[in-house]
Amino acid sequence: MSNLIITIGREYGAGGRTVAAGLSKELGIPYYDRDFVRETVKKSGYTEEEILEEGEQLSNTGKFLDAILNNAAAYNSSHDEIFKAQKEVLMGHVGETCIIVGRCSNVILREAGVKTFDIFLYADMEHKLKRAEELHENGKTDLKKFVEEIDKLRGIYYKTYTKHNIGDYHDYDMIVNTGKIGIEQTIKELADMIRPLI
Numbered sequence: 001m002s003n004l005i006i007t008i009g010r011e012y013g014a015g016g017r018t019v020a021a022g023l024s025k026e027l028g029i030p031y032y033d034r035d036f037v038r039e040t041v042k043k044s045g046y047t048e049e050e051i052l053e054e055g056e057q058l059s060n061t062g063k064f065l066d067a068i069l070n071n072a073a074a075y076n077s078s079h080d081e082i083f084k085a086q087k088e089v090l091m092g093h094v095g096e097t098c099i100i101v102g103r104c105s106n107v108i109l110r111e112a113g114v115k116t117f118d119i120f121l122y123a124d125m126e127h128k129l130k131r132a133e134e135l136h137e138n139g140k141t142d143l144k145k146f147v148e149e150i151d152k153l154r155g156i157y158y159k160t161y162t163k164h165n166i167g168d169y170h171d172y173d174m175i176v177n178t179g180k181i182g183i184e185q186t187i188k189e190l191a192d193m194i195r196p197l198i
Helices: 016-027 034-044 048-054 060-069 078-091 105-111 125-135 143-162 183-197
Strands: 005-010 098-101 116-122 174-177
Touching: 005 016, 005 105, 016 098, 016 116, 016 183, 034 048, 034 078, 048 078, 078 105, 078 143, 105 116, 116 183, 125 143, 174 183
Parallel strands: 005 098, 005 116, 116 174
Antiparallel strands: none
């Protein structure tokens, strides 16, 4: 088996976790998403709640404050510390054939010279809202506003730590509209495409 890390970038509600789990089953290799949080807790000293809140999300305000406060010798940005811990966890999987969801993994691994197959999943708002409704993660926040905010925060985070724009086709081997193709068909087509590579 050739060592290959499959990375999955995604819009919120486009089925990233579901596609990763399906590919894991189809290809017989592990996938890491929420497991990343537990591993990062051990590396960083931050709580699971802090990592879930800040692990892939960064607002413009937070970015601005970090830029100002990072000039103070005693200040360490929690965003930066969590990113460093996640990067360390990510690099710990080099040499393993696996699937990694998010965490700027496509750019980080490419820059480290690691063999990857990079996927980005997106969908139209109607499909994302339907999926988001099933996830029940928005609390009392309006669902559409919640989805748009998560995508915005992920985009800022990705731009901050990679200097790239999330979803730019140059950063991926395959971009899939899961709203149009469907989750199950996406899993099948991607599995058929990736299987010969591993």
